[in-house]
Amino acid sequence: MKQLNEGRIFLLILLLAFFSVLGIRKMEAWGRYQTLQNKTVTEAQYRQDFYSDAMWEEKDSLSKECISLLENVENEVNYYPIPDSTVDKSLTTSFTDSWMAEREYNGTSGHEGTDIMASKNQRGVYPVISMTDGEVTNLGWLEKGGYRVGITSVSGTYYYYAHLECYSNLKEGDYVKAGELLGYMGDSGYGPEGTRGKFAVHLHVGIYTQKNGQEISVNPYYVLKSLENKKLKYAYS
Numbered sequence: 001m002k003q004l005n006e007g008r009i010f011l012l013i014l015l016l017a018f019f020s021v022l023g024i025r026k027m028e029a030w031g032r033y034q035t036l037q038n039k040t041v042t043e044a045q046y047r048q049d050f051y052s053d054a055m056w057e058e059k060d061s062l063s064k065e066c067i068s069l070l071e072n073v074e075n076e077v078n079y080y081p082i083p084d085s086t087v088d089k090s091l092t093t094s095f096t097d098s099w100m101a102e103r104e105y106n107g108t109s110g111h112e113g114t115d116i117m118a119s120k121n122q123r124g125v126y127p128v129i130s131m132t133d134g135e136v137t138n139l140g141w142l143e144k145g146g147y148r149v150g151i152t153s154v155s156g157t158y159y160y161y162a163h164l165e166c167y168s169n170l171k172e173g174d175y176v177k178a179g180e181l182l183g184y185m186g187d188s189g190y191g192p193e194g195t196r197g198k199f200a201v202h203l204h205v206g207i208y209t210q211k212n213g214q215e216i217s218v219n220p221y222y223v224l225k226s227l228e229n230k231k232l233k234y235a236y237s
Contacts, residue, residue, distance in 0.1 A: 048099060050207075051222035069209050072155035073223060076132040078178035080227040081161065081205060082116060082185070083127055083234040091126065091237070092119045099219040105144060105190050112217040113160070113206035114224055118185055121201050123165040126185035127234050128203055129178075131227065132159055136174045139167065145204065146189025146196075149182045158215070160206035163189050163199075179232050 046066055049055050051073065059067060085091040093116050100110035118126055130151055137158070138150030145162035149170065152158050165186025176182070190198040207220045 050218040080231045083232040088237040097221040114220045116203040118201045123186040124184045141193040158208040162204040
């Protein structure tokens, strides 16, 4: 009888342990589900972390619209927008994640892009190429963006290149291929047409999509990080 009771007690302990582990796993799964659910509804976080490793890992938790934009950009971007120089190896570039950092010009605004800075602060030296195939849908002066080019891909994603010194032989309506020359890096903008010298030479890169008829920007930083090893080579100095 004593052995029978001990056996029942041992079995009861095993069952309690099993259901405890099962309960913990269910709680962990529920917690993970809640985290993923939160990611799908936080547009600001999606825009901030766009194309990051963490976002790709949790891609299945995103809405179809968000996944579509991710995959469209993945299929479209081919090259880093500044080629390496085969003539002068000191002509390098750098960038940091400055998404929505405060900018002061005619009031305060958030920075809707990534600035690629030039190691040589001289306008007209660094060529700027298209990261993607697409149509030239905007070309010309913007008060904030200076001389800029806007390329719209087949998916409708808009790729924006600003503060150029000059353009290549482009006009609106032209279709460009990834790697094609758009112009040269400069420091134009922040004033009437022709204004230069208000900041260091750099390229502002933006990526935009349409939502409910409105243009929505996403952080280009992680897209550019993914392209750092995909640079063309141009002869310039």
